[in-house]
Amino acid sequence: MIEGLRRLEYRGYDSAGIALVDDGTIVSDKRAGKLANLEKAIAESPLPPVTTGIGHTRWATHGPPTDRNAHPHVGRARRVALVHNGIIENFAELRGRLESAGVEMASDTDTEVAAHLLEEQLETGVDLTVAMQNVCRGLNGAFTLVAVDSQDPDRVVAARRNSPLVVGIGEGENFLGSDVAAFIEHTREAMELDQDQVVTITREGVSVSGFDGTPAEGRRYHVDWDLSAAEKDGHDWFMRKEIFEQPRAVADSLLGRRGTDGLLQLDEMRLSDQDLRDVDKIIIIAAGTSFYAGMVAKYAIEHWCRIPVEVELASEFRYRDPILTSDTLVVAISQSGETADTLQAIRHAREQRSKVLSICNTNGSTIPRESDGVIYTHAGPEIGVASTKGFLTQLVACYLLALYLAQVKGTRFGDEIAQVMDQLDQMPAHVQSVLDKSEEVYALARDHVGSRSVLFLGRHAGYPVALEGALKLKEIAYLHAEGFAAGELKHGPIALVEEGLPILCVVPPRGRDQLHDKMLSGIQEVRARGACTLCLAEEGDTTIEPYADVLFTLPQVPVLLQPLVAVVPLQLFACELATQLGHDVDQPRNLAKSVTVE
Ligand code: AGP
Numbered sequence: 001m002i003e004g005l006r007r008l009e010y011r012g013y014d015s016a017g018i019a020l021v022d023d024g025t026i027v028s029d030k031r032a033g034k035l036a037n038l039e040k041a042i043a044e045s046p047l048p049p050v051t052t053g054i055g056h057t058r059w060a061t062h063g064p065p066t067d068r069n070a071h072p073h074v075g076r077a078r079r080v081a082l083v084h085n086g087i088i089e090n091f092a093e094l095r096g097r098l099e100s101a102g103v104e105m106a107s108d109t110d111t112e113v114a115a116h117l118l119e120e121q122l123e124t125g126v127d128l129t130v131a132m133q134n135v136c137r138g139l140n141g142a143f144t145l146v147a148v149d150s151q152d153p154d155r156v157v158a159a160r161r162n163s164p165l166v167v168g169i170g171e172g173e174n175f176l177g178s179d180v181a182a183f184i185e186h187t188r189e190a191m192e193l194d195q196d197q198v199v200t201i202t203r204e205g206v207s208v209s210g211f212d213g214t215p216a217e218g219r220r221y222h223v224d225w226d227l228s229a230a231e232k233d234g235h236d237w238f239m240r241k242e243i244f245e246q247p248r249a250v251a252d253s254l255l256g257r258r259g260t261d262g263l264l265q266l267d268e269m270r271l272s273d274q275d276l277r278d279v280d281k282i283i284i285i286a287a288g289t290s291f292y293a294g295m296v297a298k299y300a301i302e303h304w305c306r307i308p309v310e311v312e313l314a315s316e317f318r319y320r321d322p323i324l325t326s327d328t329l330v331v332a333i334s335q336s337g338e339t340a341d342t343l344q345a346i347r348h349a350r351e352q353r354s355k356v357l358s359i360c361n362t363n364g365s366t367i368p369r370e371s372d373g374v375i376y377t378h379a380g381p382e383i384g385v386a387s388t389k390g391f392l393t394q395l396v397a398c399y400l401l402a403l404y405l406a407q408v409k410g411t412r413f414g415d416e417i418a419q420v421m422d423q424l425d426q427m428p429a430h431v432q433s434v435l436d437k438s439e440e441v442y443a444l445a446r447d448h449v450g451s452r453s454v455l456f457l458g459r460h461a462g463y464p465v466a467l468e469g470a471l472k473l474k475e476i477a478y479l480h481a482e483g484f485a486a487g488e489l490k491h492g493p494i495a496l497v498e499e500g501l502p503i504l505c506v507v508p509p510r511g512r513d514q515l516h517d518k519m520l521s522g523i524q525e526v527r528a529r530g531a532c533t534l535c536l537a538e539e540g541d542t543t544i545e546p547y548a549d550v551l552f553t554l555p556q557v558p559v560l561l562q563p564l565v566a567v568v569p570l571q572l573f574a575c576e577l578a579t580q581l582g583h584d585v586d587q588p589r590n591l592a593k594s595v596t597v598e
Helices: 002-011 035-044 091-100 111-123 128-137 238-244 246-254 273-278 288-305 314-320 340-351 389-409 414-425 427-435 438-447 462-477 486-491 513-528 542-547 563-580
Strands: 015-022 025-032 053-058 080-088 141-149 156-161 166-169 174-177 189-192 197-201 206-210 219-222 281-286 309-313 328-334 355-360 373-376 453-458 480-485 502-506 532-538 550-554
Touching (some): 002 035, 002 053, 002 174, 015 035, 015 141, 025 035, 025 080, 053 141, 111 128, 128 156, 128 197, 238 246, 238 563, 246 414, 246 427, 281 288, 281 314, 288 309, 309 314, 314 340, 328 340, 355 389, 373 389, 427 563, 438 550, 453 486, 453 513, 462 480, 480 486, 486 513, 502 513, 513 532, 532 542, 550 563
Parallel strands (some): 281 309, 281 328, 453 480, 532 550
Antiparallel strands (some): 015 025, 166 174, 197 206
């Protein structure tokens, strides 16, 4: 169980705990902080050997990350132990009712109410499965619940609504986890569940039902990656390993996209050509890094397909009352496929009868399951909280979508599409050539260990790259970092520039003459005010030399594809700087990999 939690710790690391069923009682230990604290406690006071148990690592929502708020939570009689992801929105009302009935709460969490409610149900004589169904019908919000009953040691029961849960099918053993990584060491056979389902596992079997008790079937699938993909493979951090996996990830995401007739084919598209021809507006919704991939997609789609594209933060989307019709294509980008903000946004779009296409890296996750079509990226599992290969493969999927739309709508000739595909096929080698110069970037990062603030400038497709570079630095180095569209500087942000301030500048390829020259002017303006300019520019671009305090050269690639190579040094820079500062790069403070709460 500890190994399973270790593989899931990237999803939350405010506290960790386990509860075991031992001879009619619940035995439990739980500790604030990282899993290592729990391991140490167990090493000092070992728990009994058993075959049924549950565990949890927490990203705190209700109540601070303390021992008492750590999961599992138990019922009043300690008959039930329960762990929970998500938020039970009506917990205050439920808690009030329980307290009036004399229940004393042992934590500040919303979770604990579910443990008491389950125990109440068990006292009426039903089994844990029925108890779970009955309790879930009375809960609002998003939740994955997993529970054990000390009086029924062979059974573990779980439920899900809007929060991830997968079943691992073994031989003489079965598993539950928020992600297959939890049990990949034991089995690669998995089962996904629908919303509002309860699953019961025993040593021998798995059974699924709706919250109303109606029997249901989960969908079985084989996981196409193994344990090695979930290990660091000699790197100090998952993030660094994942940065170096990018050439492979980009190549894998491009694989099999061209048919024998030379036409693009997107297997999991599921939207008909006619549906796509009717599209008159695209709205891309996403969060964080995925949002920046969406910004790049806007440049590509508008240029190649001449369809207007809006890019919207998923968390804001529903609240502005967006204008959606059945001819609007909503594209949801999410590495995890579980981001609650994005999920709620696509639900809103579908209620308004818009088509939803998702770009996702996680097979069987909720967002693709609730979309009309999906383009899967093939990055493999991304464990570092800071997204890297997830981002590059999202960019690839965005380019593929743009080219596919151009093919269907006839806005680009076949040979033009083939030419871009050929250029994309060369990108893994280009990304590799940037990685081959990682030592140059590391040296630069080491030179800036004392910096309090770093700015990032870009234009056009380089602007989202600047934003992504700044996000990486904020996330893992905890530095003030901001990305700007270079043309906006003079409208305010240039006031931030002072002697020695490092500014990372993403210089567009010379293919866009005007843009390139305008960027140069922006760089001169900040340099004239004392900034230290760290410039990323394509090989052979000598015009930048007089204005660059440091020049890192990028391979020559087309303007729209430049984000694929330009972001890589920024990832390396953040990773190395955070390492030098002594931070936990894979599990930065206050964050979690999948943000399954709104
Ligand atoms: C990226 O480094 C971040 N951890 C975060 O911004 C992330 O991209 C965002 O939460 C969206 O996640 P998703 O792609 O899984 O939906």
